[in-house]
Amino acid sequence: xxxxxxxxxxxxxxxxxxxxxxxxxxxxxxxxxxxxxxxxxxxxxxxxxxxxxxxxxxxxxxxxxxxxxxxxxxxxxxxxxxxxxxxxxxxxxxxxxxxxxxxxxxxxxxxxxxxxxxxxxxxxxxxxxxxxxxxxxxxxxxxxxxxxxxxxxxxxxxxxxxxxxxxxxxxxxxxxxxxxxxxxxxxxxxxxxxxxxxxxxxxxxxxxxxxxxxxxxxxxxxxxxxxxxxxxxxxxxxxxxxxxxxxxxxxxxxxxxxxxxxxxxxxxxxxxxxxxxxxxxxxxxxxxxxxxxxxxxxxxxxxxxxxxxxxxxxxxxxxxxxxxxxxxxxxxxxxxxxxxxxxxxxxxxxxxxxxxxxxxxxxxxxxxxxxxxxxxxxxxxxxxxxxxxxxxxxxxxxxxxxxxxxxxxxxxxxxxxxxxxxxxxxxxxxxxxxxxxxxxxxxxx
Amino acid sequence: xxxxxxxxxxxxxxxxxxxxxxxxxxxxxxxxxxxxxxxxxxxxxxxxxxxxxxxxxxxxxxxxxxxxxxxxxxxxxxxxxxxxxxxxxxxxxxxxxxxxxxxxxxxxxxxxxxxxxxxxxxxxxxxxxxxxxxxxxxxxxxxxxxxxxxxxxxxxxxxxxxxxxxxxxxxxxxxxxxxxxxxxxxxxxxxxxxxxxxxxxxxxxxxxxxxxxxxxxxxxxxxxxxxxxxxxxxxxxxxxxxxxxxxxxxxxxxxxxxxxxxxxxxxxxxxxxxxxxxxxxxxxxxxxxxxxxx
Numbered sequence: 001x002x003x004x005x006x007x008x009x010x011x012x013x014x015x016x017x018x019x020x021x022x023x024x025x026x027x028x029x030x031x032x033x034x035x036x037x038x039x040x041x042x043x044x045x046x047x048x049x050x051x052x053x054x055x056x057x058x059x060x061x062x063x064x065x066x067x068x069x070x071x072x073x074x075x076x077x078x079x080x081x082x083x084x085x086x087x088x089x090x091x092x093x094x095x096x097x098x099x100x101x102x103x104x105x106x107x108x109x110x111x112x113x114x115x116x117x118x119x120x121x122x123x124x125x126x127x128x129x130x131x132x133x134x135x136x137x138x139x140x141x142x143x144x145x146x147x148x149x150x151x152x153x154x155x156x157x158x159x160x161x162x163x164x165x166x167x168x169x170x171x172x173x174x175x176x177x178x179x180x181x182x183x184x185x186x187x188x189x190x191x192x193x194x195x196x197x198x199x200x201x202x203x204x205x206x207x208x209x210x211x212x213x214x215x216x217x218x219x220x221x222x223x224x225x226x227x228x229x230x231x232x233x234x235x236x237x238x239x240x241x242x243x244x245x246x247x248x249x250x251x252x253x254x255x256x257x258x259x260x261x262x263x264x265x266x267x268x269x270x271x272x273x274x275x276x277x278x279x280x281x282x283x284x285x286x287x288x289x290x291x292x293x294x295x296x297x298x299x300x301x302x303x304x305x306x307x308x309x310x311x312x313x314x315x316x317x318x319x320x321x322x323x324x325x326x327x328x329x330x331x332x333x334x335x336x337x338x339x340x341x342x343x344x345x346x347x348x349x350x351x352x353x354x355x356x357x358x359x360x361x362x363x364x365x366x367x368x369x370x371x372x373x374x375x376x377x378x379x380x381x382x383x384x385x386x387x388x389x390x391x392x393x394x395x396x397x398x399x400x401x402x403x404x405x406x407x408x409x410x411x412x413x414x415x416x417x418x419x420x421x422x423x424x425x426x427x428x429x430x431x432x433x434x435x436x437x438x439x440x441x442x443x444x445x
Numbered sequence: 446x447x448x449x450x451x452x453x454x455x456x457x458x459x460x461x462x463x464x465x466x467x468x469x470x471x472x473x474x475x476x477x478x479x480x481x482x483x484x485x486x487x488x489x490x491x492x493x494x495x496x497x498x499x500x501x502x503x504x505x506x507x508x509x510x511x512x513x514x515x516x517x518x519x520x521x522x523x524x525x526x527x528x529x530x531x532x533x534x535x536x537x538x539x540x541x542x543x544x545x546x547x548x549x550x551x552x553x554x555x556x557x558x559x560x561x562x563x564x565x566x567x568x569x570x571x572x573x574x575x576x577x578x579x580x581x582x583x584x585x586x587x588x589x590x591x592x593x594x595x596x597x598x599x600x601x602x603x604x605x606x607x608x609x610x611x612x613x614x615x616x617x618x619x620x621x622x623x624x625x626x627x628x629x630x631x632x633x634x635x636x637x638x639x640x641x642x643x644x645x646x647x648x649x650x651x652x653x654x655x656x657x658x659x660x661x662x663x664x665x666x667x668x669x670x671x672x673x674x675x676x677x678x679x680x681x682x683x684x685x686x687x688x689x690x691x692x693x694x695x696x697x698x699x700x701x702x703x704x705x706x707x708x709x710x711x712x713x714x715x716x717x718x719x720x721x722x723x724x725x726x727x728x729x730x731x732x733x734x735x736x737x738x739x
């Protein structure tokens with residue numbers, strides 16, 4: 001009897017104590033829900049960054065949750081918002097930017113969050129190409145850039161050697177690329193070159209590099225009434241070159257999205273235009289010597305190429321009917337931590353994403369990262385080499401994921417010989433404009 | 446006092462039915478009603494602005510030449526998958542039903558693929574047929590046959606049809622085998638005594654007696670080809686190249702989930718619902734007449 005009573009008393013005391021400390025704990029820490037879309041191993045590295053923040057202070061607890069791929073994360077965030085239960089912060093891929101911006105009251109712009117909470121945040125610290133992508137038309141930052149990438153060329157030095165090309169002098173222009181591809185083919189390489197993310201690498205980046213508009217209204221920054229411009233003779237000529245190279249066997253179409261990524265580390269393709277984020281995988285898997293180079297350009301269209309545009313994702317602050325000022329303050333504290341140069345530089349060096357702040361880039365330089373890892377500086381240099389113009393700030397088009405798919409479909413039909421480059425791009429513009437008009441109609445107030 | 450078989454309690458039957466009714470309401474009627482509502486509205490992704498647009502979404506879908514292409518693809522795809530998976534399952538079931546050595550082992554092996562999720566099955570197929578990483582895909586290219594389903598309409602469609610059929614053969618096989626085993630041996634033996642050969646026995650006795658099973662499977666397979674092959678197509682081709690392997694259900698997903706076009710996607714769902722209701726009605730009205738229930 002005695003023992004039983006004792007047990008009951010101590011259990012009650014324990015429960016009471018636990019309840020008290022629990023309550024005290026909850027009072028002390030503001031919880032921030034953070035949904036991200038990075039699979040392993042990158043997701044784990046991102047969660048390490050969050051842990052670094054949680055350990056750095058005792059007022060805020062950020063809970064990271066993996067919600068599937070970027071489109072799935074976006075879907076989850078939208079569904080949660082519709083249910084009145086949006087997370088505080090959501091990671092959103094770059095092509096979802098226009099959709100997020102037209103969400104109006106569903107999001108809280110970062111510049112507004114930072115000034116309201118008095119965080120002394122400096123948007124100018126960010127690399128211009130990154131800042132431009134996530135800024136409103138009047139230059140105010142709408143989302144916090146974090147994991148940004150860009151497109152570069154990776155090439156196989158061994159294969160270059162075999163084909164009698166200089167492995168330390170990668171081709172800088174498209175005519176040189178075509179020439180190198182033909183030589184590689186003659187030397188017995190079955191896949192001289194390929195590219196991932198066909199629309200991003202061959203139209204969005206090519207447009208930016210040559211200062212050609214992808215769409216009207218400053219690539220959509222100017223308003224929802226933008227129309228596609230990719231059936232311009234410049235793009236037609238570019239696509240025709242790709243088709244011709246493919247017919248000769250000097251280029252291989254590797255599939256949609258990032259399907260072609262595996263072709264380079266496996267040694268199958270000697271050159272690939274892909275996301276700078278592919279670097280980590282190449283380091284792990286490639287059994288040959290390789291290097292990185294900036295994207296090629298057409299010398300007859302521009303004397304020296306402009307900056308490329310970014311990909312990857314940014315962090316968006318979402319609203320919810322029950323959200324308090326304290327919670328926004330907690331989010332601002334988290335964002336200030338992420339903007340620190342040392343956090344940015346470490347993330348860049350660990351993952352292959354580009355540094356998003358100028359100071360982060362400088363810090364990585366100072367630590368000798370680029371001497372130890374030649375080629376790792378290419379993406380950041382390509383992004384910062386010129387001041388942004390309205391054609392190199394990025395794209396602000398509604399339903400860009402759908403437009404990307406349309407362009408991929410029309411390209412595939414052209415590669416199969418079912419239509420010419422001109423027909424493919426005319427069709428893409430026609431279908432893409434329908435998408436843009438629908439988005440305009442659905443998002444007009 | 447007389448005991449009545451009929452219950453007096455009026456509430457009890459409703460109470461007993463309630464769970465089923467609730468499930469139907471929540472998982473069928475409610476989403477269907479939502480689809481109908483969405484299909485006549487135009488909405489942004491976040492649901493902040495919504496406007497009534499009448500039948501505009503239907504008009505947009507039905508006047509899109511790509512949608513009509515997709516209808517064609519779906520018909521070719523569904524018919525091929527249904528015929529292929531039914532015919533090969535029937536063939537295998539007949540063989541496994543005869544007296545052969547290790548029949549049990551064959552039966553087990555044939556049932557296995559059914560345990561796989563469609564997406565997993567599709568990944569297996571990719572590891573076989575991908576022109577870069579697939580064993581057979583590479584072999585075909587090395588033999589000089591230009592195999593690349595990422596850029597060849599016919600090859601892509603053939604591959605998703607084969608993969609989707611392969612996945613369904615096991616299911617059909619189980620039913621056919623059970624159907625075959627339910628046919629009285631005495632009838633078949635009497636026929637052989639009368640001098641009927643194996644082929645004649647099959648077409649005059651076995652096949653008609655299997656017709657209830659075949660009919661059931663026909664309905665199930667058409668529904669499968671329409672709705673459940675999404676994972677296979679998604680993992681193998683993403684509907685490409687061009688739109689060569691895009692079926693109606695894949696497009697509903699693509700437009701609704703990826704492209705955030707809720708109105709258009711809902712209109713397509715409603716159209717799909719009508720098509721499947723019509724197909725099922727036709728089957729029960731006309732095909733079922735040929736079915737022989739003993």
